[in-house]
Amino acid sequence: MHSFFCIDGHTCGNPVRLVAGGGPRLEGATMSERRQHFLRDYDWIRRALMFEPRGHDMMSGSILYPPTREDCDIGVLFIETSGCLPMCGHGLIGTVTSAIEHGLVTPRTPGRLSVDAPAGKVDVEYEQSGRFVEKVRLFNVPAFLEASEIRIDVPGLGELVLDVSFGGNYYAIVEPQPGFGGLDELSVDAILRLSPIVRRLVNEKVQPVHPLDSTIRGVSHVMWTGPARDPRAHRRNAVFYGDRAIDRSPCGTGTSARMAQLYARGELSVGSAFVHESIIGSLFEGCVEAEAGIPGRKAMRPSIAGWARVTGINTIFVDERDPYAHGFQL
Numbered sequence: 629m630h631s632f633f634c635i636d637g638h639t640c641g642n643p644v645r646l647v648a649g650g651g652p653r654l655e656g657a658t659m660s661e662r663r664q665h666f667l668r669d670y671d672w673i674r675r676a677l678m679f680e681p682r683g684h685d686m687m688s689g690s691i692l693y694p695p696t697r698e699d700c701d702i703g704v705l706f707i708e709t710s711g712c713l714p715m716c717g718h719g720l721i722g723t724v725t726s727a728i729e730h731g732l733v734t735p736r737t738p739g740r741l742s743v744d745a746p747a748g749k750v751d752v753e754y755e756q757s758g759r760f761v762e763k764v765r766l767f768n769v770p771a772f773l774e775a776s777e778i779r780i781d782v783p784g785l786g787e788l789v790l791d792v793s794f795g796g797n798y799y800a801i802v803e804p805q806p807g808f809g810g811l812d813e814l815s816v817d818a819i820l821r822l823s824p825i826v827r828r829l830v831n832e833k834v835q836p837v838h839p840l841d842s843t844i845r846g847v848s849h850v851m852w853t854g855p856a857r858d859p860r861a862h863r864r865n866a867v868f869y870g871d872r873a874i875d876r877s878p879c880g881t882g883t884s885a886r887m888a889q890l891y892a893r894g895e896l897s898v899g900s901a902f903v904h905e906s907i908i909g910s911l912f913e914g915c916v917e918a919e920a921g922i923p924g925r926k927a928m929r930p931s932i933a934g935w936a937r938v939t940g941i942n943t944i945f946v947d948e949r950d951p952y953a954h955g956f957q958l
């Protein structure tokens with residue numbers, strides 16, 4: 629019997645299950661190396677805690693670790709139905725909220741934390757009112773446009789032209805275009821049906837590998853975009869991940885990738901604000917903070933702000949006698 633002590637919550641509608649106790653001891657000089665160790669020996673923990681019957685298609689979370697770097701307060705490993713992500717924006721906003729509200733981390737400077745994530749160091753600022761965290765802004769790893777105007781032929785939809793951009797994970801970004809109305813034209817069923825096909829076709833044409841960490845590779849997420857409905861937002865999006873998940877939040881690494889795409893095109897510049905709306909109408913406030921130096925790429929450092937709420941404390945048992953101990957998917 630394995631026990632995991634979790635704090636469950638959500639960031640702007642998308643779940644975040646923070647594993648505060650019961651995570652495995654990981655080896656590695658960096659969080660990226662620890663991520664490789666987790667994938668090699670402990671991926672069953674991710675499947676047990678994320679998939680049914682303990683989780684669901686959208687389940688996403690994190691495990692807290694001591695940092696591997698002296699300039700960070702905590703180390704975070706991201707787990708999700710889609711895998712063990714190098715970085716997760718909604719996941720980090722929820723993790724910081726739960727960790728601060730429940731005293732799991734003591735920041736050196738109140739209102740600030742530095743997080744050691746597999747994709748790199750992410751600085752965080754948060755606003756607190758009494759014991760509650762009201763808003764978290766993360767200063768993400770550098771984001772950049774990887775490839776533009778990739779053409780794929782999608783059965784039933786025809787030719788699509790799209791870009792691949794990095795914001796902590798690699799995204800295929802599909803915008804409205806001649807012959808295709810974008811997100812406004814798609815039902816939830818159509819997003820779930822078309823996205824895995826788009827992801828497979830894009831990965832056949834582009835095999836992105838991060839210039840500074842070759843363990844980060846391949847397009848994992850598909851973003852469908854459209855005009856905003858909320859007058860406070862600049863654009864609306866829906867991100868597909870895993871096998872059948874649509875992010876309920878505006879997606880932190882996706883918003884970073886989207887800003888990097890618009891920055892490379894000259895539609896955003898340093899200092900520009902970018903408010904992104906999710907499929908359920910929740911908002912992230914993005915900003916292009918600075919230029920960033922990534923070899924061979926026009927890169928920038930984005931920040932993303934959003935809120936999260938804790939929904940409960942959850943001690944999860946994984947009983948090895950249970951035939952579904954390590955989760956299942958339909």
Ligand code: PYC
Pocket residue numbers: 688715716717718719869875877878879880881882
């Ligand atoms: O917020 O970065 C994010 C994210 C990735 C996958 C789902 N959400």
